[in-house]
Amino acid sequence: MSLSVEQVESFQRYYELLLEGNEAFNLTRITVEREVVVKHFLDSMASLQGVPFTWRDRAVALLDVGSGAGFPGIPVLLVCPRWQGILLDARRKKAEFLADAIARLGLADRVQARWGRAEEAPADELGRYDVVTARAVADLGRLASWTVPFVKPGGRAVLLKGPRAGEEVEAAWGAISRVGGARPETFSFELPEGHGERSLVVIEKQHTEK
Numbered sequence: 001m002s003l004s005v006e007q008v009e010s011f012q013r014y015y016e017l018l019l020e021g022n023e024a025f026n027l028t029r030i031t032v033e034r035e036v037v038v039k040h041f042l043d044s045m046a047s048l049q050g051v052p053f054t055w056r057d058r059a060v061a062l063l064d065v066g067s068g069a070g071f072p073g074i075p076v077l078l079v080c081p082r083w084q085g086i087l088l089d090a091r092r093k094k095a096e097f098l099a100d101a102i103a104r105l106g107l108a109d110r111v112q113a114r115w116g117r118a119e120e121a122p123a124d125e126l127g128r129y130d131v132v133t134a135r136a137v138a139d140l141g142r143l144a145s146w147t148v149p150f151v152k153p154g155g156r157a158v159l160l161k162g163p164r165a166g167e168e169v170e171a172a173w174g175a176i177s178r179v180g181g182a183r184p185e186t187f188s189f190e191l192p193e194g195h196g197e198r199s200l201v202v203i204e205k206q207h208t209e210k
Helices: 005-025 033-050 053-057 073-079 092-104 140-150 165-178
Strands: 061-065 084-089 111-115 129-135 151-161 185-190 197-204
Touching: 005 033, 005 073, 005 092, 033 073, 033 129, 033 151, 033 185, 033 197, 061 073, 061 140, 073 084, 073 092, 073 111, 084 092, 092 111, 129 140, 140 151, 140 165, 140 197, 151 165, 165 185, 165 197
Parallel strands: 061 084, 061 129, 084 111, 129 151
Antiparallel strands: 151 197, 185 197
16 A cells, blocks of 8 residues: 555644644553554554455445544545545543544544444444444454444444454354354454554445344
8 A cells, every 4th residue: 555645644643643632532552653653553554454445446434433542443534535434432532532633634524523332323323334443442242243233235344353353253153143244254464563463354244133
């Protein structure tokens, strides 16, 4: 993936906003620039491996569940300028940070921040999104039950997990199938510079939940 000068500048600005917001909102323990680039930005962008390559250049509706400081949602939206997104977090202060970051990054015309819990979302939000992302916010069974219902049939839930995510798939399969998900595909990858192994769990939505 290659980034334009404007995109690189946006990531630099995002890093500055993280440092600024960290003083008030306790967003991340990782603050060294190089580590933020690898462990947050590149890790987030890796979620794009979970969708067909052609989706990157088309209009896509994204929901990022448990967005926190904006991962993986903001990095993905910065590199996919045709995507529109909702960043959802259950903590009001983090949702406030997200709203401010969206405005200051110039994303307000296509990205919104919302405060709330995925499991309490209104029924008209379900089945609306092409891609739903989440980053290591719970075990796979619960994470699937919170994310897959939002996905349109044919869309994907793309879940960023630690190195042992493959071991969770069988235990989570009942929960995944109940909400209309196909059997997950799991991909492992190494972050650069020895920063560890990660997994990507991709669940295609087949039908509405049972």
